[in-house]
Amino acid sequence: MSEQAIINAKIVTPDEIFRGCVIYDDHTGKIKAVQKELPSDFPQENVTDAEESWVVPGGFDAHVHLGGFGEILIEDDFYTGSLGALAGGTTTVIDFCESEKGESPSHCIEKRMQEAKASAVDYAFHFVITRDYERQLEELQKILDYGITDFKLFTVYDNTDLTMKEIEYVIKELYGKIPDKNKITFLVHAEEKDIIEKQKKQVKNPSDMSMLAFTRPDISERKAVEQLQKIAENTGVNLCIAHTSAGATVALQSEQRTAGKHTEGFLLETCPHYLEFTDEKLEGKQGALYTMTPPLRKQQDVEQLWRGILNGKIDIFSTDHCPYSKYDKYGKTYETVPCGVDGIQTRMLYLFSEGVKKRGLSMKRFVELTSENAARFYHRFPQKGCIQPGSDADLVLITERENTEIHVENRKSNLDYTIYEGKQLEGKIQMVIKSGQTVYKNGKLNAEKGSGKYLG
Ligand SMILES: [Zn+2]
Missing domain, CATH: 3.20.20.140 (Metal-dependent hydrolases)
Known part of the structure; x- marks a missing residue:
């Protein structure tokens, strides 16, 4: 079992916008805690600094x-x-x-x-x-x-x-x-x-x-x-x-x-x-x-x-x-x-x-x-759609410090054009965590085929 943490985040929970950290388990893929401060003995190598980015479900x-x-x-x-x-x-x-x-x-x-x-x-x-x-x-x-x-x-x-x-x-x-x-x-x-x-x-x-x-x-x-x-x-x-x-x-x-x-x-x-x-x-x-x-x-x-x-x-x-x-x-x-x-x-x-x-x-x-x-x-809440202890550790970091321009070349799915070609968007998807695993970071995917679960 390994605990991971995202610190310095602007976290959007169902009740409030919370400045603090999200702690999750990369084995169970669940969120463990949403709190202000990281425990002082938390292993530094397992910490990601969100640098004031938004963290949303x-x-x-x-x-x-x-x-x-x-x-x-x-x-x-x-x-x-x-x-x-x-x-x-x-x-x-x-x-x-x-x-x-x-x-x-x-x-x-x-x-x-x-x-x-x-x-x-x-x-x-x-x-x-x-x-x-x-x-x-x-x-x-x-x-x-x-x-x-x-x-x-x-x-x-x-x-x-x-x-x-x-x-x-x-x-x-x-x-x-x-x-x-x-x-x-x-x-x-x-x-x-x-x-x-x-x-x-x-x-x-x-x-x-x-x-x-x-x-x-x-x-x-x-x-x-x-x-x-x-x-x-x-x-x-x-x-x-x-x-x-x-x-x-x-x-x-x-x-x-x-x-x-x-x-x-x-x-x-x-x-x-x-x-x-x-x-x-x-x-x-x-x-x-x-x-x-x-x-x-x-x-x-x-x-x-x-x-x-x-x-x-x-x-x-x-x-x-x-x-x-x-x-x-x-x-x-x-x-x-x-x-x-x-x-x-x-x-x-x-x-x-x-x-x-x-x-x-x-x-x-x-x-x-x-x-x-x-x-x-669709009856998947609170497993999905919120950041709270017990929910799936599916987290998205959105930064306001960088912007995004859409081009078909940076689409990861199978397209030969996009209707949004050339569109300038404010902000950038910085990092994506799914079931406790970092699957996308700085433009690079690291997602295994078949790693998605059926929600039966
Ligand atoms: Zn349809």
């Missing part, structure tokens, strides 16, 4: 896509994606198990477990309820036996598009089988399919990527969220709206919370790309590189999302990391282009720079958004 990215799904392969598998995650301060991710038509839930989960074994970050899964939901409900116990307690629902896409009626039915059936509602959460992709289908009929030039924004207007998200809020009221569900893109959705959440509704149990997740870019990026050939669903929106949406980040109407900050190569992105129509962008390595520092440094986001909110809220919502 390891990032918890609750929405990533690594490894295979769909016909076009994502550039990152669990190993390369997890390297990017670690270099960006993220030590836990939640990915997805989505069964193909006719595939049993257990087969799908087993397959994903195999792929995920290469991960260097800790991981869990959301189980995607597809059109095959009757079978999935029948085999629910098997899914739960794997330790999966979150379910992803979609309102769009072949194989996964469920009507609001079906969504309400699935939630009620699931609850009927598990009396303790608090054990279960839902993450929902919210876009109104009918609106999208109607818009699609008016498209004249499908190779124009702006059509992605045209066919999926903000109102399609807001309408879907409105209906999901009603379902939430009827069922008392713990539900998170995935990748909130529209200012209108934040406004809706704001109205509801002001009225005393949905203060807990109905959360909004957003992603860095919606805070950084507008739909102007979809114009021209490069437009293909900025494709994701829901699509990028207007400047006013960007501003409303930022307000939601600052005032607590947005709760979870994930990446929806899902990178494709330029080769896969180019030469497609707005309907055939593989949707998804990178973000796993950028997320924490992006929010630190653009939120904390430039917009006055508090460090407490920063921690809530990057780890604590997701850890709480």
Whole structure:
């Protein structure tokens, strides 16, 4: 057993910002103490001087896509994606198990477990309820036996598009089988399919990527969220709206919370790309590189999302990391282009720079958004998402003395471009500790393939 310590740190705990030291055990991988002074007999060779850097809990990215799904392969598998995650301060991710038509839930989960074994970050899964939901409900116990307690629902896409009626039915059936509602959460992709289908009929030039924004207007998200809020009221569900893109959705959440509704149990997740870019990026050939669903929106949406980040109407900050190569992105129509962008390595520092440094986001909110809220919502708190004795020793040191410029060459995951190319961020991820091991320091990774644990 060997105790390690980080001293001279500005530590963000759930209760306060604390100047002092964190002592952790590099064998058990757990935090042992958070205190003002280091014991005088503590071995000096086991001490890291943070030199007044911030020390925050390891990032918890609750929405990533690594490894295979769909016909076009994502550039990152669990190993390369997890390297990017670690270099960006993220030590836990939640990915997805989505069964193909006719595939049993257990087969799908087993397959994903195999792929995920290469991960260097800790991981869990959301189980995607597809059109095959009757079978999935029948085999629910098997899914739960794997330790999966979150379910992803979609309102769009072949194989996964469920009507609001079906969504309400699935939630009620699931609850009927598990009396303790608090054990279960839902993450929902919210876009109104009918609106999208109607818009699609008016498209004249499908190779124009702006059509992605045209066919999926903000109102399609807001309408879907409105209906999901009603379902939430009827069922008392713990539900998170995935990748909130529209200012209108934040406004809706704001109205509801002001009225005393949905203060807990109905959360909004957003992603860095919606805070950084507008739909102007979809114009021209490069437009293909900025494709994701829901699509990028207007400047006013960007501003409303930022307000939601600052005032607590947005709760979870994930990446929806899902990178494709330029080769896969180019030469497609707005309907055939593989949707998804990178973000796993950028997320924490992006929010630190653009939120904390430039917009006055508090460090407490920063921690809530990057780890604590997701850890709480998905039942991994206090193992994850906080710095206190007994929690996993997943720690990130962020210094304000150096800055970072993003280039594809310094991305550790498998990308041939990044949408953040050339972006200047204030601050730098200096050091990352996962389960008591220093996995990233001064730009260098030291993470073993397969060192990530399944959080079952
Ligand atoms: Zn996603």
